[in-house]
Amino acid sequence: MSSTSSTLPWDVQRPRRADDSVFLVTGGNAGIGYFVAEQLSTTGATVVLGSRNPAKAEVAMASIRARVPGARVRAVRLDLADLSSLETAVESLEMDCLDAVVHNAGVALDAPPRKETGDGHELMFGTNHLGHFALTQWLMPLLSAAPTARIVTMGSFAARSERLDLDDLESRKDYQPKRTYGRSKLAQMYFGVELDRRLRAAGSTVASVVVHPGGALDSLTPSRPPVHVRTTGARLGAAPAALLVQGKHAGAWPAVRAVLDPAVRGGQLWGPRVFGLRGEPRSQPVWTHLTDTSVAARLWDASCDLAGVALGTIPG
Template identity: 80%
Template sequence: MSSVSSTPPWDVHRPPRAEGGVFLVTGGNAGIGYFIAEQLSSTGATVVLGSRDAARAEAAMASIRSRVAGARVCAVRLDLADLRSLATVVESPAIQRLDAVVHNAGVALDIPPWRETEDGHELMFGTNHLGHFALTGRLMPLLSAAPAARIVTVGSFAAKSERLDLDDLQCRRDYRPKRTYGRSKLAQMHFGLELDRRLRALGSTVASVVVHPGGALDGLTPSRPPVHVRTAGARLGAAPAALLVQGKHAGAWPAVRAVLDPGVSGGQLWGPRLFGLRGTPRREAVWSHLTDTAVAARLWDASCHLTDIDPGNPHG
């Protein structure tokens, strides 16, 4: 006698309904974050865009509403480069409850010079990692109050070839922008996995999942004016790369699945199906260097020291 699963196969174009859910997407006003927010909005959930720029957030909300009938979308000011400002996020009327947060926002610098956050940290490490680390601590009481909340950390394929220097986490001694970016994303991914280990040890109902978008190019991304406008030249220029990579709308798929799919569990890594670069989302083996719990624990301790916050405390 054979059994048939009652769970339908995952369809990236028709995610399951999530009425009543409240999801915060950091950096939801642009790039992959915008498409995560648009796709989550199609489920009937309330989606909160975390953004530094009110005008860009308004443009993103208008774009989502024009494409998703009845979209429940709002915005909250969020500056991950200013740790002190994060205390006001949980006071926002837009976030009175929370079922998931997607740590997507980030900065990348292609060329020097060195830049710092308001708190004096290297900008990419301070924003991409420390900002989300501290934000998680601020949000943990809300997440812990939900029945089964999720924290989804968006890493990067660029982190696969990087390793952390625990004695120079902010690359102060040898700053190279591309490497520093990759290490900041690697720190995020270590954090997401270590967070889940600590939450499991506490018996928490909150799960932490790590995802990455693979290769996601602007030239392969559909237009969403004024948030994103793809020119004919950009489309033609990116066409040859379509065999290996994809657009940012598809780069959003792993994060959306990590928020919504009941079959996704904490401590997992999800990315694109084909070579980790393009295609529908699938679970993949955690990269070998991400399994080093000693590195993750030292990073955690250093991050607690730098932010004066411990996200592993479910009561904040």
């Protein structure tokens, strides 16, 4: 891409073309992930929806095709809570290279009891963080085969006020659902920042970028029936909140820009422009606690042990 085109203003309504590119969006069948997939599909790229529910993935693909004529979209069964299934899931992609992955899928529980994955990990930490951590190992050869691939990790504004307990990463001693969710997203964000640090040290062409959607509410999200249906009552009731937060379609903007914009750099944090809660995406200072390399390194080593992967070696 020319230097002139790379400095043009970013238009969230008309993302740049990405013909011949292939992007994977985990959790692309619902929520913010659906809108990331829908928006990326307007660029001419092939978009793969990673979903643990094939039926929901079919519904999401039909919705995208109805809104984006000629959309090149397909699905792969992907269950991040089942670590042993991830290698097979990546093999089923049947591709030689991958231009970007958006680590978006997530589980959020609002109330006890504490739940575990089939592998015995706390459900939110095991799915949101360990699942993506392990998936990255299997995707790395495909990403490294692309000219300039990107790994985009979807964090959360809720993680800003959290801190990791490295001695209780899986909340076995003190489980509070909302805090555990925030910490699982914080772990993802630490991973995204540390991953780029290691990619740079290895001289890799792959870049890792961290994003967050700000405040993204269902009630401010446009309808995409049957994927998402917003009632008139919900729309009217949420109108005052639109001054501070936004819908999930706008929450997708930072991830879409991180995938497509050549001005985005590895190791950066992108989020909404207005107080980090709403508006068009922009680069933001990396949160101070995310710059703690000792915490990041300890989390990385613990994640390798817990997920049973050897992500210590990053290919150049």
